[in-house]
Amino acid sequence: MIEGIFVEGLIYSIMALGVFMTFRILDFPDLTVDGSFPLGAAVMATSLVGGFPIWTGILLAMLAGAVAGTITAVIHNELKVPSLLAGILTMTMLYSINIRVLGNKANISLLKQSHMISALVDATESFMNAGIAQLFLFTLIAALAVILLNAFFHTDLGLTLGALGGNERMVVAQGSNPKILKIIGVGVSNSLVALSGAFAAQYQGFADASLGVGMVVSGLAMVMIGEFLIRSSKIHWLLIRVIAGAIVYKAIMFGGRYYGYRIHLTPNDLKLVTGLLIILSLIITKTDLLSRWKKRHQND
Template identity: 60%
Template sequence: MIEGILVEGLLYGIMALGVFITFRILDFPDLSVDGTFPLGAAIMGISVVNGVPLMLALFIAFSGGLAAGAVTATIHNKLKVPNLLAGILTMTMLWSINIRILGNRANLPLLRQRTILSAFTEMISGVVPYPWSVLLFFLVVGLTIKFLLDLFFRTDMGLTLGAMGDNEQMIVSQGVNPEIMKVIGVGLSNGLVALAGAFAAQYQGFADVNMGQGIVVAGLASVMIGEFLIRSNRIGLLTLRVLLGSIVYRGIMYLGRYYGYHINLTPNDLRLLTGLLIIASLAFSRYQNSRNESARLRRSIRAAAGPPGGGRP
């Protein structure tokens, strides 16, 4: 049980890191994630079946997501389409593209195919038993991607992306083209989501065009849950809390799936549970911000008034 929760948490945590980039760093709500997740799975699946080298297939999946994100940002930039609508347009087009990639099929099994995951588990099978070898694989992959993201957001480009999310006019005044930065940021986000889709296809043993349904909501829930676990502005802790939030979210979904019958909760209610989690997170965050603002206002008033009796002869 516990290893399954951790594996899924780390796997979908890669996707949540992509959602974190657009929603929290760029302030660019992007719904094309629901299309790029199965895109990565479809590219990985068809590449494995056709004998493409595994690492090359993984790179192609990442590049496909990168290109899809760039399309979303370009539609938004050049046609002045709102970011939500640009994401919906890309997501809609990707459904047909994913069907094409899979050879006009909705599902492609990978059960007897050699994948990166199966190769890794076979390599260490004499040292680590099967369920835990899968956990070790995703722990290494998740932490490696987290570390690389931390390094990226400490570079000039990464710092510029973060600044653009806070104040776009500031980077314009510095001579930086925000349209190019949006293409890079949204492209990177969707590349990570496609990468997660590629790993999900290997873990689940199939690629399916409907794998991405509701994935952006799950990613957003993971990001918000993580914000309650760790409060910090340091990029290393920001990415860590996304992974932790994903693990906690998968744990909640597991409890709802296997023990929810005690309160008449069925697997069909899990999306309702996800939506309620996000609403509760938003309400609590708003309440916390209101309390913090009130506390700052009271401190400002006391500071302006000065100490009791101050200024009297």
């Protein structure tokens, strides 16, 4: 079970990295995630069922996510609507599109398909436990994602994306087109989310149109838990703590699912738990600020 928590945490941490990018770096609260996560899952599943190689499915899923993010950014840029509304629009439209991608069905089973995880288990079962093999694979993938994103945020373009969230005027004054930057940022974010969806579909053995319900909120919970675990302003720590937060979040959810019956919790209550977790995080953050503020005034 313990490696199950880690594997799920690592898979969803890719999605949480996408949420972190929009919510924390770009200051562009993006709800497309609820649609682009199942989009990634659907594209991956349909591609596998259609007989395409695994890597094609992964690339197509990322591409589809990037397109979804681009649509949200363009709606926001050109129609001058708030990012929240733009995201909700894309998310809602994606619900129909995802069912289309799944072939007018609500879900596709991958149990009889060969996919990334079944291929990995087949290749390693002679010398390794399936759970450990998955743990290795997804640790590697999450590490790669952190390394690549860390490098990206050190490039001139990445730095400018960082500045965009803090001060859009400054970015304009330095001659960058904020519209293009938002398309890049939200596009990359949603391609990560869709990638996470593609992994999740293979891990669970099915893709479902309703896979994304509450996804932004759980991504945000992961990001916020990470912020409690590690305090830093260095970008590599900001990325690593998203991964850590995702794993802890999944551990809490596992706890809720396995031991929650003792306090009469059912799996259906987990979304409520997620929301309460976020509210709790917010309260702690606020009161933390309050205590610091008090201290400062006592010193005066």
